[in-house]
Amino acid sequence: MLNQYINDNKDRFVDELLDMLRIPSVSADPKFKADVMRNAEYLKARLIEAGADNVELVETAGNPVVYGEKLVDPNLPTVLVYGHYDVQPADPYELWTSPPFEPVIKDGKIYARGACDDKGQMYMHVKAFETMVKTGTLACNVKFMIEGEEEVGSVNLGAFVREHKDRLQGDVILISDTGMLANDTPSITTGLRGLSYLEVEVTGPNRDLHSGLYGGAVANPINILCQMIASLHDENNHITIPGFYDNVQELSQEERADMARAPFDLEKYKKALNLGDVHGEAGYVTMERNSIRPTLDVNGIWGGYTGEGAKTVIPSKAYAKISMRLVPNQTSEEITEKFKKHFESIAPKSVKVEVKPHHGGEPVVTPTDSPAYQAAAKAYEETFGVKPIPVRSGGSIPIVAMFKSELGLDSVLMGFGLDSDAIHSPNESYGLFNFMKGIETIPLFYKYFAELKK
Amino acid sequence: MLNQYINDNKDRFVDELLDMLRIPSVSADPKFKADVMRNAEYLKARLIEAGADNVELVETAGNPVVYGEKLVDPNLPTVLVYGHYDVQPADPYELWTSPPFEPVIKDGKIYARGACDDKGQMYMHVKAFETMVKTGTLACNVKFMIEGEEEVGSVNLGAFVREHKDRLQGDVILISDTGMLANDTPSITTGLRGLSYLEVEVTGPNRDLHSGLYGGAVANPINILCQMIASLHDENNHITIPGFYDNVQELSQEERADMARAPFDLEKYKKALNLGDVHGEAGYVTMERNSIRPTLDVNGIWGGYTGEGAKTVIPSKAYAKISMRLVPNQTSEEITEKFKKHFESIAPKSVKVEVKPHHGGEPVVTPTDSPAYQAAAKAYEETFGVKPIPVRSGGSIPIVAMFKSELGLDSVLMGFGLDSDAIHSPNESYGLFNFMKGIETIPLFYKYFAELKK
Numbered sequence A, B: 001m002l003n004q005y006i007n008d009n010k011d012r013f014v015d016e017l018l019d020m021l022r023i024p025s026v027s028a029d030p031k032f033k034a035d036v037m038r039n040a041e042y043l044k045a046r047l048i049e050a051g052a053d054n055v056e057l058v059e060t061a062g063n064p065v066v067y068g069e070k071l072v073d074p075n076l077p078t079v080l081v082y083g084h085y086d087v088q089p090a091d092p093y094e095l096w097t098s099p100p101f102e103p104v105i106k107d108g109k110i111y112a113r114g115a116c117d118d119k120g121q122m123y124m125h126v127k128a129f130e131t132m133v134k135t136g137t138l139a140c141n142v143k144f145m146i147e148g149e150e151e152v153g154s155v156n157l158g159a160f161v162r163e164h165k166d167r168l169q170g171d172v173i174l175i176s177d178t179g180m181l182a183n184d185t186p187s188i189t190t191g192l193r194g195l196s197y198l199e200v201e202v203t204g205p206n207r208d209l210h211s212g213l214y215g216g217a218v219a220n221p222i223n224i225l226c227q228m229i230a231s232l233h234d235e236n237n238h239i240t241i242p243g244f245y246d247n248v249q250e251l252s253q254e255e256r257a258d259m260a261r262a263p264f265d266l267e268k269y270k271k272a273l274n275l276g277d278v279h280g281e282a283g284y285v286t287m288e289r290n291s292i293r294p295t296l297d298v299n300g301i302w303g304g305y306t307g308e309g310a311k312t313v314i315p316s317k318a319y320a321k322i323s324m325r326l327v328p329n330q331t332s333e334e335i336t337e338k339f340k341k342h343f344e345s346i347a348p349k350s351v352k353v354e355v356k357p358h359h360g361g362e363p364v365v366t367p368t369d370s371p372a373y374q375a376a377a378k379a380y381e382e383t384f385g386v387k388p389i390p391v392r393s394g395g396s397i398p399i400v401a402m403f404k405s406e407l408g409l410d411s412v413l414m415g416f417g418l419d420s421d422a423i424h425s426p427n428e429s430y431g432l433f434n435f436m437k438g439i440e441t442i443p444l445f446y447k448y449f450a451e452l453k454k
Helices: A002-021 A030-050 A119-134 A157-163 A221-230 A253-260 A266-273 A332-345 A371-384 A398-407 A432-453 B002-021 B030-050 B119-134 B157-163 B221-230 B253-260 B266-273 B332-345 B371-384 B398-407 B432-453
Strands: A053-058 A065-070 A078-084 A104-106 A109-111 A141-147 A172-175 A187-192 A194-203 A295-304 A317-326 A352-361 A389-392 A411-413 A429-431 B053-058 B065-070 B078-084 B104-106 B109-111 B141-147 B172-175 B187-192 B194-203 B295-304 B317-326 B352-361 B389-392 B411-413 B429-431
Touching: A002 A030, A002 A109, A002 A119, A002 A432, A030 A053, A030 A065, A030 A119, A078 A119, A078 A398, A109 A432, A119 A141, A119 A432, A141 A157, A157 A398, A172 A371, A172 A398, A172 A432, A187 A371, A187 A411, A194 A221, A194 A332, A194 A398, A221 A295, A221 A317, A221 B221, A221 B295, A295 B221, A317 A332, A332 A352, A352 A398, A371 A411, A371 A432, A398 A411, A429 A432, B002 B030, B002 B109, B002 B119, B002 B432, B030 B053, B030 B065, B030 B119, B078 B119, B078 B398, B109 B432, B119 B141, B119 B432, B141 B157, B157 B398, B172 B371, B172 B398, B172 B432, B187 B371, B187 B411, B194 B221, B194 B332, B194 B398, B221 B295, B221 B317, B317 B332, B332 B352, B352 B398, B371 B411, B371 B432, B398 B411, B429 B432
Parallel strands: A078 A141, A078 A172, A172 A411, A187 A389, B078 B141, B078 B172, B172 B411, B187 B389
Antiparallel strands: A053 A065, A065 A141, A104 A109, A109 A429, A194 A317, A194 A352, A295 A317, A295 B295, B053 B065, B065 B141, B104 B109, B109 B429, B194 B317, B194 B352, B295 B317
């Protein structure tokens, strides 16, 4: 009956997603503010159509949270669905083969910014909800909270959650904002890395200087910034910030052996990214480096003359955006503080350094023995025909830790994306197979979760 | 008589310069191409008015050379005046207190891009020439060659000179594109550094990646670029490129002692640039570091997300513009080759590196015992009341070496600019004192040069 309804409405489900993908809801850039609002309104209308009650745009200090609910029976468990309608910036635009906000379907995939992260995955929940409502099979109470600032660190969600604690009572948080190993190898994310994101500014002379007249005699802030950044890793690619690893939870050999069971082909991996070699912390393999180990990456750097042609200038300032991925039991506050202290301490007297913390999030590990995880596992097994593999992801969903601390709720991360979806990159895509599979699997989670909570 | 004419026409001289400064003749950026042409035409008209013959815009593969001459007597020596009408890019625009191409006069200084480098200094020669012609005191034959590509490395001037060798016969090259120590301490530049300018591109993965899912497992091209750049200097700020210093001419203790006689106040220098400390090669003082020693500076760097807000991306590529200042007897071809070889050799297997040579120029030292230098020295002494100090400059005027090799002519560098003119920086300026002093001093050079060549 569920599948009947889903098949009958498949085309409309996809068309509605495409319409939403046409809205450039980039939260990082103020010039898209109006589009972000338009997307919130669009989502509100769809939730009402799907059968949600009390649908509204809840004001925050930033972009509104789209809230909606369906409370069928106080004796049934309540699922809080979280997702986000904002997207990453789409630049560099020139690397897209089709415009990022003009979705196209090619080889069974939807190509657009946000196709997977997170509009595609978030909208599966809206359509799964519609399906359960229209077929009278809704087995749990549902509360939707879809935010518009995930890509800028969910800066106002904590305040929203604290303010609406009562309204947000429930039994579990359900999120689809992660990936799975492959379409024939479903997996559920049980761990996430935290994040500490900062911007640094190095100032040399008080004005741009002619590199001929001053070159060699004054500190060039670009050269100095490069030296400071380079010094943050040693020859084994360990991070040199004092105390950085103090609280890192080392995994047991058994846990590492478990992880090694997940299918992974290093040659394929290198080939897919056209890498001459992988690169990372000595003593760990690739799948460990990007999941259970903390990292430090420069996400952006700029300074001096970057236009066409040549300019022989020593700039006054150089900048970098630097982020660190954290693992249990590091905290973003602790690491941000240690970075700031260290980075300021290694600056030579010839420059001034400013470190501006941007945003952060805490790492989490979700228990696989919980009813929520078990219900999700059964749902995947039924629709995919194989048991899902529990995996630790290298990504960060800071709000998962926040939901735990503020609402006392665990999150179950039913992600249907693939690495090849290229989220945060040009030509982001999401498979129609994955979109529809999600819509089929989610109602089964509700069913099994209600049973297991009985 | 000369000074009478100069005083009577002072205001017009300045107004004509301001008109030229309103033309944004930025040679590094194609979008100013039409303005560059407009500036060439403007200069042609002024040369004709000033009394030059056979004035024309001589085509090159790039921007035209403005040529004009006055051949009064084959028995008199011939002075070739070189200058350039193109200017540096004016960005960052937001740091200008008045728009770069809307000149204003404040506290006796003209503020505009090109006010000093080189429109102001070049135009002194046009007005000095007019003065000599109108007062019937022209003591030498004159040939003007004012180019429009100096700020992009004079890429087509060599071909121009070779093509017009006969027409460019003469006895000396006269250039005002350098500075002097102070308005009460005139100096003449006797040495210039050479230049090797390159652009490097580091490629990691074949597409931008999510720093959560890939961070720690693949080489981040920004981090790698920073490590490679940092490794180009050792802890004593010596450049680590193998063979880099092989051909560097070390000065004798006597020569270094001579240099040390030039007035220099380190505290003032640091204060003027708001530096906590100077920074440079161990074993050399500031005035040596920026003149007789070779350097390596990053003039621009960019990669990843540099917009507002945060983006957790590992970019596919990172770039830098790098220039090295050269001293006798390094050659730009030699150093460019050594840099390229070294930079490619230090790239880890996890990235690909491309090094694109941009342009270069050779270092030069001009003899102080030549008639040309002696004539210039006498001219300064007469107008300033003190003997000028011979100094080695850190800047590069690649064409000085080219004139020597192609035409066999030495150049005399009668620079009237000051460090505080902030050439290549926002708020570039040029003193009215310096502009008028140049117009008074140049005719005396002609006079004494003619006498000394008798």
